[in-house]
Amino acid sequence: MARLKTAILISGRGSNMQALVDAAADTDYPAEIVSVISNVPEAGGLERAAQAGISTTAIDHRDFDGRASFENALHAELTEAGVELVCLAGFMRLLTAEFVERWFDRMINIHPSLLPAFKGLQTHERVLAEGVRFTGCTVHFVRPAMDAGPIIVQGAVPVLPGDDADSLAARVLNAEHRCYPHALRLVANGRTSIVDETVIVDGAEGPTDITVNPDDGASQRF
Numbered sequence: 001m002a003r004l005k006t007a008i009l010i011s012g013r014g015s016n017m018q019a020l021v022d023a024a025a026d027t028d029y030p031a032e033i034v035s036v037i038s039n040v041p042e043a044g045g046l047e048r049a050a051q052a053g054i055s056t057t058a059i060d061h062r063d064f065d066g067r068a069s070f071e072n073a074l075h076a077e078l079t080e081a082g083v084e085l086v087c088l089a090g091f092m093r094l095l096t097a098e099f100v101e102r103w104f105d106r107m108i109n110i111h112p113s114l115l116p117a118f119k120g121l122q123t124h125e126r127v128l129a130e131g132v133r134f135t136g137c138t139v140h141f142v143r144p145a146m147d148a149g150p151i152i153v154q155g156a157v158p159v160l161p162g163d164d165a166d167s168l169a170a171r172v173l174n175a176e177h178r179c180y181p182h183a184l185r186l187v188a189n190g191r192t193s194i195v196d197e198t199v200i201v202d203g204a205e206g207p208t209d210i211t212v213n214p215d216d217g218a219s220q221r222f
């Protein structure tokens with residue numbers, strides 16, 4: 001079966017990109033990473049992708065006189081490479097509604113919180129300030145509003161006593177590296193459909209038990 005031609009857009013170190021590239025190294029994986037593009041030429045992820053033998057391109061947004069011309073160049077590059085699906089992986093440029101429309105239902109993103117909670121930046125700091133017991137990550141189809149769109153996969157991560165933003169970010173990142181390849185597999189296998197702006201996953205099963213936090217054993221009894 002033909003694999004889904006996928007591009008990954010990054011702005012930084014590219015650890016999620018690496019997780020997708022590693023998954024797609026298996027020829028049975030239903031997506032093929034055909035291009036990695038960064039708006040930041042010095043992004044560490046570009047080097048990592050090149051080492052994995054993937055075609056890389058830097059399109060520096062500062063070389064353009066506006067969002068529209070930057071996004072036209074991005075769109076041309078994606079079209080040229082025959083891309084069928086775009087994965088945003090730490091791509092830190094807001095995209096215009098026009099660009100999102102061009103890739104409607106063909107562009108997904110990962111965000112380090114359980115959306116719709118904690119959209120935007122500094123998620124882990126805000127999670128800690130709110131004292132929530134769980135956070136996590138979300139892979140979703142992209143819509144024009146920031147960090148919004150039909151949810152494909154979420155990974156729940158406990159907030160633990162003594163956490164700071166760095167320890168929490170590391171635990172969430174670990175979940176991201178599991179969730180993103182899982183979500184891309186579901187999409188590339190054609191198992192996702194969007195009904196009333198929610199994602200139905202064909203044949204999906206959920207976890208069989210609830211998770212309670214804090215859990216000192218007593219939560220099982222009372």
Ligand code: GAR
Nearest residue numbers: 012013014015016017090110111112
């Ligand atoms: C990841 O934690 C990703 O969820 C986040 O940026 C990080 C990129 O790390 N994305 C956002 O905050 C988007 N709103 P990576 O470059 O190592 O994948």
